[in-house]
Amino acid sequence: MAGKYRSINRYICFFVSGMENFVVSARKYRPSTFDTVVGQHAITSTLKNAIKSNHLAQAFLFCGPRGVGKTTCARILAKTINCFSITENIEACDECDSCRAFNENHSLNIVELDGASNNSVEDIRSLIDQVRFAPQLGSYKIYIIDEVHMLSQAAFNAFLKTLEEPPKHAIFILATTEKHKIIPTILSRCQIFDFSRIQIDDIASHLGKIAQNEQVQAEADGLHIIAQKADGALRDALSMFDQIVSFSGGDVSYKAVIENLNILDYDYYFKITDCILSKNISDALLIFNEILNHGFNGHHFVNGLAEHFRNLLVCLDAKTVSLLEVGANIKERYVSQAAAANVATLIQFLEITNATDTKYKSSQNQRLLVEVMLMQLCASGSAAGEKKNTIINLPFRNAHQTATPVKEKPKVAQPIAQEPAKPTVPSEPVSTPEVKEPIATQVPADVTPAPEVNPENTPAETPVTNKTTAEQPAPKPSLKTTGAFAFAGSISIHGSTEKEKEEGKAATESTGKLATPYTVDAFIKEWNSFKEQLLLDGKSSLASAFDKIPSIENDIIYLMVENKVLHDEFKAHQAEFLEHIRLSLKNHNIQVTIEVNKDVASKKAYTPQEKFIKMSEKNPDLKELVRKLDMDVGYA
Numbered sequence: 001m002a003g004k005y006r007s008i009n010r011y012i013c014f015f016v017s018g019m020e021n022f023v024v025s026a027r028k029y030r031p032s033t034f035d036t037v038v039g040q041h042a043i044t045s046t047l048k049n050a051i052k053s054n055h056l057a058q059a060f061l062f063c064g065p066r067g068v069g070k071t072t073c074a075r076i077l078a079k080t081i082n083c084f085s086i087t088e089n090i091e092a093c094d095e096c097d098s099c100r101a102f103n104e105n106h107s108l109n110i111v112e113l114d115g116a117s118n119n120s121v122e123d124i125r126s127l128i129d130q131v132r133f134a135p136q137l138g139s140y141k142i143y144i145i146d147e148v149h150m151l152s153q154a155a156f157n158a159f160l161k162t163l164e165e166p167p168k169h170a171i172f173i174l175a176t177t178e179k180h181k182i183i184p185t186i187l188s189r190c191q192i193f194d195f196s197r198i199q200i201d202d203i204a205s206h207l208g209k210i211a212q213n214e215q216v217q218a219e220a221d222g223l224h225i226i227a228q229k230a231d232g233a234l235r236d237a238l239s240m241f242d243q244i245v246s247f248s249g250g251d252v253s254y255k256a257v258i259e260n261l262n263i264l265d266y267d268y269y270f271k272i273t274d275c276i277l278s279k280n281i282s283d284a285l286l287i288f289n290e291i292l293n294h295g296f297n298g299h300h301f302v303n304g305l306a307e308h309f310r311n312l313l314v315c316l317d318a319k320t321v322s323l324l325e326v327g328a329n330i331k332e333r334y335v336s337q338a339a340a341a342n343v344a345t346l347i348q349f350l351e352i353t354n355a356t357d358t359k360y361k362s363s364q365n366q367r368l369l370v371e372v373m374l375m376q377l378c379a380s381g382s383a384a385g386e387k388k389n390t391i392i393n394l395p396f397r398n399a400h401q402t403a404t405p406v407k408e409k410p411k412v413a414q415p416i417a418q419e420p421a422k423p424t425v426p427s428e429p430v431s432t433p434e435v436k437e438p439i440a441t442q443v444p445a446d447v448t449p450a451p452e453v454n455p456e457n458t459p460a461e462t463p464v465t466n467k468t469t470a471e472q473p474a475p476k477p478s479l480k481t482t483g484a485f486a487f488a489g490s491i492s493i494h495g496s497t498e499k500e501k502e503e504g505k506a507a508t509e510s511t512g513k514l515a516t517p518y519t520v521d522a523f524i525k526e527w528n529s530f531k532e533q534l535l536l537d538g539k540s541s542l543a544s545a546f547d548k549i550p551s552i553e554n555d556i557i558y559l560m561v562e563n564k565v566l567h568d569e570f571k572a573h574q575a576e577f578l579e580h581i582r583l584s585l586k587n588h589n590i591q592v593t594i595e596v597n598k599d600v601a602s603k604k605a606y607t608p609q610e611k612f613i614k615m616s617e618k619n620p621d622l623k624e625l626v627r628k629l630d631m632d633v634g635y636a
Contacts, residue, residue, distance in 0.1 A: 025238040039198035048090040057191040063179040064195025067233030074173040082138035115147040148174040149181035197232025218252035221327035269308040306353040516586040526584040557592040
């Protein structure tokens with residue numbers, strides 16, 4: 001029994017001694033020279049040059065985020081200044097008495113103060129009393145005040161005079177994470193160094209060296225995840241590294257990192273994006289349900305998915321792939337998946353996720369909001385090479401037709417009778433033409449066309465019906481109108497006759513641009529297609545400009561809008577519209593002219609007095625009520 005207790009005691013002593021010898025990586029691998037400082041090359045180079053040329057300021061201010069090396073650089077600067085034999089590389093020798101005293105933490109020339117616990121006027125007065133005494137060993141006495149923004153206003157004011165005119169042997173190094181809390185009179189007396197966040201690649205590389213020294217197996221993707229989670233703070237990255245080493249038993253793998261740090265795996269985003277591009281709503285919803293079951297927040301998922309789309313957008317161009325801050329294996333997956341998407345689709349995805357992110361906190365049913373977002377993404381998802389404006393065209397409704405939507409007839413060739421292209425040639429029997437678009441003036445049997453308005457008080461043309469004869473006398477040449485349309489120029493009413501094709505070909509050869517004739521229905525279809533795409537993109541205000549069909553003459557579209565705001569918004573998207581309509585109709589001569597309807601724009605809203613007058617006309621008792629109650633409605 002005694003032997004058993006002795007073995008247990010030895011095990012406890014070994015365990016305790018192991019606990020006592022362990023030093024966290026943030027302290028064990030704390031830089032001791034300028035060259036070992038990570039990610040602050042500009043600052044360390046400036047300090048080394050100042051030491052070399054003996055142009056040291058008497059007060060420094062190191063500011064920046066947490067864990068980026070402010071206090072470390074202050075300690076290295078203090079150590080190097082007092083070194084008796086500085087190396088050629090402007091580093092401390094670590095061999096002289098001053099360096100050994102600093103390394104053993106009993107140097108009398110370097111005083112470190114915590115501004116959070118020594119923030120009163122008395123503490124600063126005590127510091128000022130010490131400044132008067134010259135150093136016992138070395139040339140300078142350095143005072144490092146950490147978290148200096150915690151000093152009180154009175155303490156700052158007491159410190160001003162000494163900071164402005166300190167003794168020749170005194171140097172002050174102030175460090176803070178909140179520069180804006182320091183009064184301007186202190187800032188003006190210091191040489192300010194702004195420390196930046198450390199880059200992800202620098203942190204991952206530094207963690208890799210530490211893992212190699214500690215004989216820890218570490219995957220590059222796992223170290224990149226730690227670096228991203230650290231958000232530019234090396235100290236945070238080292239703390240997470242120690243945590244994962246303890247969790248995994250010395251194997252820092254990608255799986256161990258995401259499991260320990262509760263990070264949503266990249267694989268979920270890749271699978272969700274595959275479902276979106278293939279328009280698989282069911283699998284997308286099941287994957288999101290799995291994410292929620294693992295305890296992840298829906299808002300976190302939405303932001304991560306938006307970041308994923310941004311990374312895919314970056315990978316579309318080889319020049320911008322370097323902006324992707326992930327491991328090599330994950331970068332390859334991003335490049336591979338980006339090949340299945342296009343720029344327009346990814347931008348549309350980002351707009352949808354950004355709208356969901358904005359609405360998330362105010363939503364009463366947040367899960368449903370995210371699920372609707374996934375459905376919208378799947379509905380708008382398209383593979384690479386698929387036309388962006390391939391959408392379902394709603395039935396067109398003419399301004400002069402009833403509210404009943406027109407059912408689109410099958411696109412088949414039918415005999416027609418219509419105005420000939422040249423009125424001087426006698427009408428001949430029309431053979432069945434082969435057309436790809438529905439005939440412009442063909443009206444379904446179930447809709448009665450409205451009579452056309454003749455502005456010159458001349459007899460109106462006879463409306464065209466479905467039942468037409470094969471022969472018809474040639475009428476007078478006039479501008480063909482259909483509802484709110486007025487077509488001329490390159491529009492082909494009969495389809496495309498041989499002569500029109502020759503004219504289009506001649507125009508193409510002369511201008512170097514496509515000038516293919518097009519039909520009325522073709523133009524209506526593309527007009528509505530662009531409007532529906534604007535609605536899908538969430539641009540409903542701009543889509544209202546497409547409610548009324550414009551007139552077009554000689555390939556010039558004349559569009560009239562109701563106000564200046566709509567005019568400017570259309571102008572901003574005019575190039576996009578022209579590109580769409582020109583490519584769709586294969587005619588690059590099409591132009592657009594937009595004007596504000598002055599009659600509508602000049603109308604003003606009723607003032608309160610005008611509203612009261614209108615209401616009083618309908619109900620005369622209102623005036624009597626106002627008089628009895630002695631109310632002031634701004635009406636005399």
